[in-house]
Amino acid sequence: MVEHHHVEEIAQVLDGHPSGRDSYVDASWRRCVELYGMDPTRSDPAHIVTDAEFRAHREQADWMIGAARSGLQSLFRQVAGQNYVLLLTDAKGVCVDFFGDDLFLDELRRAGLYLGSNWSEELAGTCGVGACIVTGEPVTVHQDDHFGNAHTLLSCTSAPIFDSLGQLAAVLDISLLRSPSPKSSQNLAMSLVTAAARRVEMANLMAASRREWVLRFSSSPEFLDVDPEAAVSLDGSGRVIGATRAATQMLSRGDSLIGRRIDTLLGLSVDDLPDLMRDRPTEERVVALGDGGAVFGHAIAPQAPRRSQTNQGSTSRHARGGVLSALAGSDPTMGRLLAQAERLAPTHVPLLICGESGSGKTKLARAIHMASRRGGFVSVDCAGAQPEDLRQALAAQSGPGTLLLRHIEDLPTDTARVLAGLLDAHPDLRPISTSATEPSDLVSQERLPATLYFRLSGSVLDIPPLRERQDLGWLLERLLRRHCGGEMRLTPSARAELLAREWPGNLRELGNVLDVACALAESTVIDLPDLPDVTETRDKEQDLEAILDACDWNMARAARRLGVNRSTVLRRIRKQALRAPD
Template sequence: MVERHHVEEIAEVLEGRASGRDSYVDASWRRCVELYGMDPTRSDPAHIVTETEFRIHRDQADWMIGAARSSLQGLFRQVTGQNYVLLLTDAKGVCVDFYGDDLLVDELRKAGLYLGSNWSEDLAGTCGVGACIVTGEPVTVHQDDHFGNAHTGLSCTSAPIYDSLGQLAAVLDISLLRSPAPKSSQNLAMSLVTAAARRVEMANLMAASRREWVLRFSTSPEFLDVDPEAAVSLDGAGRVIGATRAATRMLSGGKSLIGARIDTLLGLSVDDLPDLMRDRPTEDRVVALGDGGAVFGHAIAPQAPRRAPGQPIAPALRVRGGVLATLAGGDPAMARLLSQAERLAPTPVPLMLCGESGTGKTKLARAVHMASRRGGFVALDCAGADVEDLGAALSGQTGPGTLLLRRVEDLAPETARVLAGLLDAHPDMRPIATTGRVASELMAQGTLPPMLYHRLAGAVLALPPLRERQDLGWLIDRLLRRRDGGEMRLTPSARAELMARDWPGNLRALGNTLDVACALAETKVIDLPDLPAAPRSPAPEQDLEAVLDACNWNMARAARRLGVNRSTVLRRIRREGLRAPD
């Protein structure tokens, strides 16, 4: 009877009559039928992405998960014992982080309130996450507000999380399997989730702005230094380069603040910022608003001195944030590469990504595509691909998109000759080619025709092998966090062993090693016996100085990575005239 009434109510909305519910619910019901072609009589289960898809979504959301973790943990502590579950989804609606009662996991998984569930509106129908993504505003979708009959027992309250450039980055959702009938019973949940989303935005802006001035605001002096309401980050000239959503609304009524001078928004200039630092009483730090009102301000100085005119920017400081920043943890070579990728991403310049197998070329290509904000993404494995495969990959593509050509050196000669013409016929499709060879050899050795090579290698980015990276420890911790719920730990001896290996398989080998270790460990602590034997490959004449830098000039560790004796390393150092940095 309840199901029949629900279907009849949706039919009335489709005929133009208001349901008496929130307007975003009526609008969503209409989209579900008229745009997505959904049937309100069906009872479809929750949509769960595949493990491979989940890993991709989780990898791309890694920076956001880190920024949100503290706020989500605090929120979950507030609602512990009330049967709430917290979901953090990416901007596409896929749940990438989860906090819930372990005793309810099976029931939550069945309801889709779990990792990997996709709550985008076009798949799940009217729901909290989906409506939040569409409207960009906090919403509560309560019980039979949901379009699908499978979800009418749930109550879901969702709030958007915006990045510092004003783009929707995530959704924070707090849900119940069962709740009181009145929708007003979720008013407290709305207050909690919007406050938590605001804190996530603040944490993200602070993390991305350590080298810039940050100005935080609060309408109350008591909360200014501990829980401010809004914030902006500023460059040396006082222009806004980042803002939380609350700051955008407070200072410009919702219009983008990026590029605006702070003295056109507030009654102060960049030179006044030191007067708003924490050494002054909170109640004295008053900032005039453009509408005649006032707030209290707290200025935070850059954590490192600004560079002098003409002084080069330190490589590690160049990648500001977003998905590209999640690919490295402080390695100078990767920082330089990601800085170049960040600047190239919004351009139409074709890219060629070089590097040994397993160095992360495909992951970098996807990150560049996301940073470019282009539409469609098409991937093609060049080994065995023919002209028909190329045509199929490009057919139906409209608007700016990205074509990923994996292992372009494996293209058959006939296919390679045709590809250049197809790319010219699809000027909106930006090619990103990956290769395990040195880029210049592809043309010099006749692997690719010159016309195609120049069409693909507008810019060449070479990823360093893992044995030369100085952020190996960071990568180990990052990959370990994604295994077994993030609870696994390494003993010092196991960590030292992993740091000393030469990793011929690069990131893929590291991930496989951690998978095996997690499976073999009898507790949540991985020890030396749990590690699989180190794979060995024929030792090429590697770049000794790069390996030494990656090992902080620890001779024993460098020798293990190179698969040689310590005396061999010392002889090569003397022969090549290398010296440790000061």
């Protein structure tokens, strides 16, 4: 009877009659039927992405997970014992981080409240994450607000997380498997999740602005230094180069702040910032708003002075690059590479990033996009990509943005022809391509049409493999904190063993090894027995056919066994001219 009533209510909304629910629920129900072709009588299970897809989503969201982790841990402590589960999804709705009670893990997995679940509206129907992605606003989708019958017991409250350029980067969701009937029972959850999302945005902006001035705001002097409401980062001339969502709403009613001078937004200039530093009482740090109001301000100076270009060495120049500087320690090759990337980031030059599988090509591309201060970011996996995939990816793109073409060496010929036309149609879209193939081989082996290659490779950035980097120790400590938390440490023998390995899988392999070691360690100390053995066959091409046979020529399974991407397996098959048995 309840199910029948739910279906009837959806039918009434489709006929133009309001349901009395929140307007975003009615709008989502209409999209589910009219746009996605969903059936409200079906009880489809949660959509879980494959292991390979999950790793790709998690890798792309790595920077955001690091910024959010502390905030999620704090939020989960606040709701401990109340049966809430916390999900952090990327901008596409895939859950990349999770906090929940171990006692309910099986039930949470079945409900899709777990890692790898895809809560985008076109797959899950009306839900908290999906509605939040569409509206860009905090929402609560409570019980039979959900479109699909499989989810009508859930209550999901979600808040968007925007990056410092104003683009949606993630969604923070707090959900219950079962909750009281009134939707108002989730008002506290809404307050908690929106506050946590605001703090994540603040942490992300602070992490990316260590070399810049940051101005933080609060309507109350008591919270100014400990929990400010909004913040902007400024370059040396006083132009805004980053902002939290709250700052955008406070200073320009939602219009972008990027590129605007601070003296056109507030009653101060960049020269006044030292007067707002922490050595003055908070109640004296008053900043006038353009509408006649006022807030309290806290200015934070750059953590290191800017150096003139003539005084900077090649290995330290990239320190000014903010997000770029986080990609390497004191490695000369990476220093030169990141200095080059910093100079190229604000230009329109198309870039080709080359390097072995797992060496961090996508991370570098994402960092260049962030440093470029461009708007939209569109990522396409070229392995098997069809022309309609490209058109769909670019359909909503307008204005300056970045098009990331991953595994460009695997772009099908017919799609390559279409790509040139799409680039003509989107002149503001800057292409960044990645490839595990040598640049010269892309043309000589006819992997790409020569005209397209030269169009995409205005400058080539070649990432060194992990075994050649001098900052491996720095990377090891950084990834250890990211994968295992700040409490884990390595014994000298375990550290020496990791530093001595060849790492054919590069950063991806190192991350996987640390995940295993953290799981196996019986204390906060990782020792030699906790380290997984080196897989001798993981990167040996002469064993590829045997591995494919053992995997029944399933490319995804073979890629997992080898510890590489599916596109790498396809490339090796073509290189060795292997054919599947009849």
